Amino acid sequence: MTKTLQDLIDESIFISTEYQARLAELTQGAEWDVDFSAPAFTLQTDPPVSLTPYLLGTESTSRGSWIWSWQELGHFPDTVVSAAVQAREAGRRLGVEELSTDELPVADGLARRLTLAAKAVTGVYAHYPAGAGGGVTAWLLLEGPELELPELTVERMMRVIAEALTTDTAVDHNLAVDSYAKLRGAHIEWDTEATCVVTVRDGAQRFWFDDHQISGVEPAEPTVGPDVLADLAADARARAVALREDRAAAESAAAREASRPQAAAPEAAPVPADARQEESEPLEVPDFVETEHVAPEHAAPVRENEQPRETAEPVAAAADGDLPFDQEPSDRDVRPGRVSTTVVPGPEPVRPAAEEPREPVAERIPEPAAEREVEREVVAGPGVPGSAEAEPVVEGEEPAEEEQGERKKGFFSRFFGL
Template sequence: MSSTLQDLVNRAVFYSTEVQTHFGALIADAEWEVDFSSDPHLTFTSADGAVLRTRPHLLGSESDREKTWLWGWENVNDFPDAVVGLSHDVRKFGAAEGVTELTTAELSLDEELALRLTLAAKEATGKWAHYPAAAGAGTTVWLLVDAAEIALPAPQVKVSVRALMQGLTQTTVSDHLAAIESYVAKRGIPTAELPEGGLRMLFADGCADLSFDDQRRISNCDLNEPLEGEAAEQFAAADSTGTPTEAAAASRTPGATSTSATEETAAPSTTTPSAPTPTPEEEPSRTESQPVDEPAAEATPAAEAQADEAAEPAAEAADASPEQKRSEDEQARAGEPVEPAEEKTPAAEEPAKETKPKKKGLFSKLFGR
């Protein structure tokens, strides 16, 4: 059975949102650098010297100047297969599912496209963290990130409800019910049916009762904790089957151990990667990157939505515009420093301004929004 890009976004959005929030807690206030050699790594170093070394996979890049997305598998920079290999897997998945956006080398850009393609790639590959990095000249490189430390802890009712509400603010979700069914399957969260098509999500620390309108959108969310009464009996009955526990274990990174959602875990220190010095007059290509020396964004609370708020209906999905041809000046050139993704607008600001624009929170930065 074939899928659409929207189907993949629906299936990925809530689980991705929870992972991104957890990932953000691990790297808050950290400086980072990336190496696209045959041993690719994206390294985060905190102020106290703790190092988290992750494995990046280059998905693609978006250019504000050209208003296009270019898939990593097109590989105009001749990166090693270790860097772009996973993007080829996304292309193969897209071919098998009939998703043309995953098999077209270059796509016309809109505000949400890069994030939506990244969500689809997560569903295709099972790599659930991503990092958007600014590469200069209005280009942002989108990476999938793999590390044992990113594995999620056991589900908690407030964390999961927050992931649902925040996920709806990130992009268009056309079928909330289908998206939630995909999320609970990935997280191993048992559920129970409620009257009039409602759904109860069951957790060890509480439950969330969801209502839906006639378009399968969330119309109300009632969060209850601690777990008691009928919900406690339903959770005990589901837990006795062993299914939730097994599904939750399967949703984690192999070999990973549980950590608190706010606990900052770091891998052992590693040697800082080196790279050739960039030539000043040369312009960056779409997918280049070199080590950076700028700090990551200030730590801000990743979860701003109240866990017990009801979700508002999402906007209708926007169609991707027609494919554009790549201009000649977009061919590969020597590297430029990669800087943390701050805004989709040019980095330069007018010095005379009295009030500086408000910085994005870490959660928004990690989503590239």
């Protein structure tokens, strides 16, 4: 069975709109921050609300593309990328290339369309477009008991459908109504392709369609009783459980892929001593991504009489510019929330076998050339010798995670559009 991206969007559009309205009730314009190492998306409400974030990908205007978070696994916790991996696997099964292609050129509304399609195959129906600064938006799916929806009523159903249709996102309204009824445990009975009756707890509505567009709605007599509706609600819950189990399998798949050894890079040619002086500084990970290259128990010791390093206050983002509705995020600049992640240790680098010792050959040693002084900015942070966050390096010993750290910086530079 194959589907299109639009099919998946139509299947999720109505229930997505309902969840976005519920998320808006929770946020109430509050600030937020996200910690992928927890993982937690926290709304600074009173009391605070913590939801589970799933990172789908990032859209960057400067980079000009969308990148799925599964493009290079191992940089984020497996739970955080599990929904994206689940969407990728569904895309492969259903023939939806947009879900299984790691990078796509930016197009109007593409990120939102990919997010809506991902909802249909993951069962996580709330999303948040989190502005990360620099023209980058990280698209998150959010899940938590606080987002649980009340029982569907006629009034609620009609309000949700009317709101969703104002976005002009749905194309096949027949498919959208049918999917929404089943996901919400309602009963739907099709008389013909042009009309159906949807029965909920407190009544029923007849929908009329013209060329797969809703052309009219009117009250109708319920076609089933409470017992049937209870069974349908149980079916909807079972469908949600099956999708959660599918996501757990995707999380395990992400862990396996992240643990696969990376291909060894070809040995580089020797670099002259003079050229080493002019090498550029390593790329800094952006401020809105807090990396933890060193585990707490292996952190660099604090010397006696040394002042402890001050910890930066978490930066929270104003939610006004990223309204959690089924719409494009605002163009207004928004300060990024704190994004935290932990490096997953990678495989040991492949080292060449030791060569047989050779007989020493006498040669003239030229006079050492005067070393040129090059003014360079000292970058503090993990992996920089002398940094407060760097682990002490024993002479003659190479840092175990140097290669992994460089790989992570390279991925972040692409993923966050630097």
